[in-house]
Amino acid sequence: MSIVLFSVGLITIVTNILFGLPLSSILLSGVVIVITLLCLFISVRFNKTVLASIILTIFVNDICLPFLYFTSDGMNSGMPIWMVLGLVSTLLLLRKKTCVIVFVINAIVSITTIVAGYLYPMLFTPMPSEFAAVFDMLVAFICVTVAVGFFYKYSTFTFEEQQKRIIAAVRRADQANLIKSEFLSNISHDIRTPMNAIVGYSEIARQNCDDRKKLMDCFEKISIASDHLLELINGILDMSRLEMGGTQLLETECSIQQIVNDVADILENQMIEKQIDLQLDYSEVWEDKIIADKVKLTQILQNILLNAVQYSNNGGKIFISVKQPEIDDEQGIAKTEIRIKDEGCGVSKEFLEKIFEPFERERTVGKTEVSGIGLGLSICRKLIQMMNGKINIESEEGKGTEVFISIPLVIQTLMEIAEEVPDEEILISGKRILIVEDNTLNREIVKDMLESAGCIVEEAKDGSFAVDMVNLAGHGYYDLILMDIQMPIMDGYEATRIIRSFPNESLSKIPIVALSANAFPDDKKKAFDSGMDAFISKPVSADKLARVINVIFNSDIKKAASDEMN
Incomplete structure (x- = not known):
């Protein structure tokens, strides 16, 4: 409909200029083009097709066509044909109660326009010539015929496409039912096979209770069949979890x-x-x-x-x-x-x-x-x-x-493969370490690991507590901070950024190691960007924890020695 009205607007502007019709008619045709594009924008951008259709049909039928009817000599031009197209477009664009209401309004306006033209003929602006009137009728007839033909072909095409989609949907449904039947048939077959062996050998075992060799042979085959049945059930459950998205990667x-x-x-x-x-x-x-x-x-x-x-x-x-x-x-x-x-x-x-x-x-x-x-x-x-x-x-x-x-x-990053450091270099005894972790069990596990290695351990249940504890600590009080990432109130990223911003360098430069269950590159990048020195992904072993901490302490010692030499 937008294409038709846009084309009609351009044709009307050209014919009006050629036959010297009033400037108001030319301007109104231009307004029709603008309103058509506006309605098309509303339909596409905001998905308000019904609203755009109502605006378009009311504007064309109740404003444009009545005005053009009087400025184009009424029945002596092609306007009656355009009015018919306007009413038909209402039936094509709208549905149900909205269609009936808008069509009745448009029909009343059109009938009123024609009656007013009959009662007050002096309101008409006559056509410049008889040729102009005939040509206007001819243009209207051709345009409306093409438009109606286009609507018919488009409706037919749409109907055929809908039929194809319906047929395709029916075929997919039939195929899905067939696949479902085959699926159930395969499950039934595969379950019955080991079940038949279990039932059969159980009966044979019952009949040969005194034959130990036969009995053990039956038990062995029952065990094999049971394992196969368990494999089948586990496979079905795995498929079900994967289909439903219930399986997650534990990296x-x-x-x-x-x-x-x-x-x-x-x-x-x-x-x-x-x-x-x-x-x-x-x-x-x-x-x-x-x-x-x-x-x-x-x-x-x-x-x-x-x-x-x-x-x-x-x-x-x-x-x-x-x-x-x-x-x-x-x-x-x-x-x-x-x-x-x-x-x-x-x-x-x-x-x-x-x-x-x-x-x-x-x-x-x-x-x-x-x-x-x-x-x-x-x-x-x-x-x-x-x-x-x-x-x-x-x-x-x-x-x-x-x-x-x-x-x-x-x-893995360099800090994550620190286990390559020789065992004899792992000397973290006596180090004071702050564990920042919201999970009590995780804190206890890491604390036990560190205390077993001779470390002095203090705890904070979220980032805000850690910030306060570090801020109140004296010079060299904490040797290292183990910082969890996801915590309530204040997460590990924010806590690290705040600590790094402390004016006291002895506090702001405390080594901070990320301790997180997230091990994706983005998580590591965010940790390093926030100012952390290393990243340890959970689960954590005591050996890995000790090695990573040792690497940090060794690098700090080497850096300090280098600074002294310089």
Whole structure:
């Protein structure tokens, strides 16, 4: 409607100028263009389409058209045709009660205009010539015909698009029902299989109570079936938690090489049984110390390596390479790529398209004996996505499978890898340390660690208490402050900034170590920007705590010695 009225306004301005109609008619056509653009802005910017439509239809039908009717010689011009389009536009733009009310108002105004023109013919401004009147009618007829045709085609297009969306929605619903039925069918099948073994071997055991060998064999197979059933239930629960967003990453300090080695150790017996040669490549690992969810990363690699072992042929090879092609020191991120390749039976192209779907397993000759519940890769992909990573699988039947994992891993700062300091250099006994922590249990744990190392410990339950205690302390009273980040009343960032602003340098330069459960680069940057000297992520071990504190004290001693020499 906006396009139509905008076009009509331009055409009217041109024809009015050509035939020498009054300046007021030309100006009103310009106003129509402005009001049309204003209503379009209201509709798009504020999503007030109904309001814009009401303003547009009332302005055009009740102000513009009556005025132009008298300045364009009434029935002797194209105005009656325009008035019909105005009324039709009300029906097209508005709905329900609003449409009825506005249409009745517009119709009354139009009828009143025509009757007034009949009763008071002297109000008309005659057309300059008979040709001008005929041309005006012709222009009105063509424009209205095109507009109505446009409305019809647009309405038809809209209806067809709605039908397509409805059909697509119905198909998606049918597909969802089919997937749900298949999902339940797969669950039923996979649960019944171990349950059948448990029930069957329980009955056999009951019938052979006197045969110890038979009894132990039944118990062993019941145990195997029970483990499989538990694996299935745990997998379903993991999928459910991931779908509902109930799983969170618990990031700690760890080693990427150690994680891969641990996974290889877990599956070592299975690889020995199949005489599989495992080859590891860490040649392009530049930052081994990382901050990650070790349990979930282990789960991911264990699932994928287990698949590689199960689908490998006896005497085959498996290659695992870990590379870090990009290191962003500023952000503290290492783009880490892990590739696991086997020379097993591979999978078909058809199955590769749905390999990440829950309970999907390729059931072909030679692969049906492989155990599993078809949830491993689904869980892996969701966990990798939680870590902002990607997983891709390439495979060819008879030639093997290669899995590509790309994950941005947070690397540790210098202070976080202070455990490399030799044990004999850890001398923190006698140091007075202030613990700022709102959680009573956390304070007690850290206090016990420090007191066991011979430290003198004082406590503050939030940042405001810490600021007051430091401000009242004398020169050299506190050797170090362990500052939690998230605390009520005053957090660790603000408390650190206030302490750093003290005019007394002996107080403002006290070493402050962040102690936080948040280990993302932004959290560390905020800690250092606020004036903290080091960052320790929770959970905290006594050894790590002592080493980090020792590094700070050693650096202070070296700095003081350097200052004296200078």
